[in-house]
Amino acid sequence: MYYIDDSEGQSKDKHLTYKIRKGDTLQSVATELGVDAYELRRYHNIHCAIPDLIEADFKSYLEFLILSPKKSAVSTEAEEKRPQKVSLGNNYKLPFLPGGIKKKYKVHYTTEVGEEIDTLEMNVSVKWLATDKNNFHLFEIKRKSIYVNNEIPDTVMDQLAAKTAEVIYPLKIVVDESGKWVAIYNFDDIESRWKATKKEILDYYEGEVTENYIDHAENALENEVTLFKYLSSDYFLRTFFNGIHVGYTADYTFKNDVFFPLEKEEESMFNVEQKINPFLDESYCIKVEQEGDFKDLAAEFNYGLDPWTGKFNATYLLDSDSYCVEKINLECSMDYDDPIKVTIAIEALKKGQH
Incomplete structure (x- = not known):
C-alpha cells in the first residue's frame, strides 16, 4: 500500500x-x-x-x-x-480546489451615499456540487437570517425583497477554473418558484409599490440572460467568485482591470495591482490583495471637467489547503457629488456558529 x-x-x-x-x-x-x-x-x-x-x-x-x-x-x-511559502501551480497560477467545500459565511454590507448609511447582514452557505471535464464547477448558494439596519425587514419593499430571495435561492451557479461566476444553472427551478411566489404576493399585497415590484421581477426573470444581469449586482456573488485564481508573475503580482457594481446594474472599472503574499500569514492563510484606482473611460468627453475618482481595495484570506475563502474585506468608493462607498465583509463561520 x-x-x-x-x-x-x-x-x-x-x-x-x-x-x-x-x-x-x-x-x-x-x-x-x-x-x-x-x-x-x-x-x-x-x-x-x-x-x-x-x-x-x-x-x-x-x-x-x-x-x-x-x-x-x-x-x-x-x-x-x-514561515511557509505559498504553493502555486504551473505558470504561477493560484490553484482553485473547490472539491468537497461546504462552508457557511457571515456577510455584512455597509453602503454610504453622502451622509446616509445603510447596513445589511445575512448568513450565506456555499456548497460545491460537481466539477465537469472542462474544469467548470457547480456550486449551490443559500441565504438566510437577513437583517436590514440591524432589524428584521418590516417595510413592504423589504418584505418583497425577502420574497425575491426565496425565489432565487437556493441558487446553483457555474464557476470557471479561475473561481469566477459565469452562468446560472437552475433557471428553470427559479422560474417555477416565481410563479408560486407571484400568486402569493398578489393575494397578500396590493398597491403601486407591489405593482412596480412585480414588473421589475418579471423583467429580471424574463430569461437566463436577464437574471444573470440582475444578479451581477449581487455583492456576495461578485466578491466571493471574483476570479482571483489566475496566473501571477514570479514575484507573485500583476496588474489588471477589475469591474465592480458599485451602483446597481452599473459597472465601474478599476485598474488594480493584484498580489499574493509569498508566505502564509500567522493564521496559515494565503493573503491576496487588490488595490487600485477608478479608470474613467469617459474622461476625454468631460469637456474640461475634472474626471471622477475612486478607489478599490480588497483583501482575501484563503485556506492554504483548499485555496477557498476564509475571509474577505472589500471597500469600493467613488467621489461623486454625493460620495458613494461600499464596504463588504465576508467571514467563514466556525463549526457550531449559526
Whole structure:
C-alpha cells in the first residue's frame, strides 16, 4: 500500500508515500488512511514537484502521493513557526480546489451615499456540487437570517425583497477554473418558484409599490440572460467568485482591470495591482490583495471637467489547503457629488456558529 521512498531524494527526511491505484480518489485514499483529505492534499502539494500538484483530485499520470511522516512534537512545533511559502501551480497560477467545500459565511454590507448609511447582514452557505471535464464547477448558494439596519425587514419593499430571495435561492451557479461566476444553472427551478411566489404576493399585497415590484421581477426573470444581469449586482456573488485564481508573475503580482457594481446594474472599472503574499500569514492563510484606482473611460468627453475618482481595495484570506475563502474585506468608493462607498465583509463561520 505505502512505503518509505528515498529514491527521488526529495528532502533530507524520507517521505512516506502511497502508490496510487486505478480507481483511487483523494477522498477514498484519505478514508483508507484515516486522515483528512484537505491535510493529505496540503502536505503533498508542499513537497511535490509543481506538475504533480493535486487540484480537485489526482492527475491521471500521478503515481505516488507524498504522505506526512511522523515527527516529534518538538520538530512539528519548529516547522509550524517557520514561515511557509505559498504553493502555486504551473505558470504561477493560484490553484482553485473547490472539491468537497461546504462552508457557511457571515456577510455584512455597509453602503454610504453622502451622509446616509445603510447596513445589511445575512448568513450565506456555499456548497460545491460537481466539477465537469472542462474544469467548470457547480456550486449551490443559500441565504438566510437577513437583517436590514440591524432589524428584521418590516417595510413592504423589504418584505418583497425577502420574497425575491426565496425565489432565487437556493441558487446553483457555474464557476470557471479561475473561481469566477459565469452562468446560472437552475433557471428553470427559479422560474417555477416565481410563479408560486407571484400568486402569493398578489393575494397578500396590493398597491403601486407591489405593482412596480412585480414588473421589475418579471423583467429580471424574463430569461437566463436577464437574471444573470440582475444578479451581477449581487455583492456576495461578485466578491466571493471574483476570479482571483489566475496566473501571477514570479514575484507573485500583476496588474489588471477589475469591474465592480458599485451602483446597481452599473459597472465601474478599476485598474488594480493584484498580489499574493509569498508566505502564509500567522493564521496559515494565503493573503491576496487588490488595490487600485477608478479608470474613467469617459474622461476625454468631460469637456474640461475634472474626471471622477475612486478607489478599490480588497483583501482575501484563503485556506492554504483548499485555496477557498476564509475571509474577505472589500471597500469600493467613488467621489461623486454625493460620495458613494461600499464596504463588504465576508467571514467563514466556525463549526457550531449559526
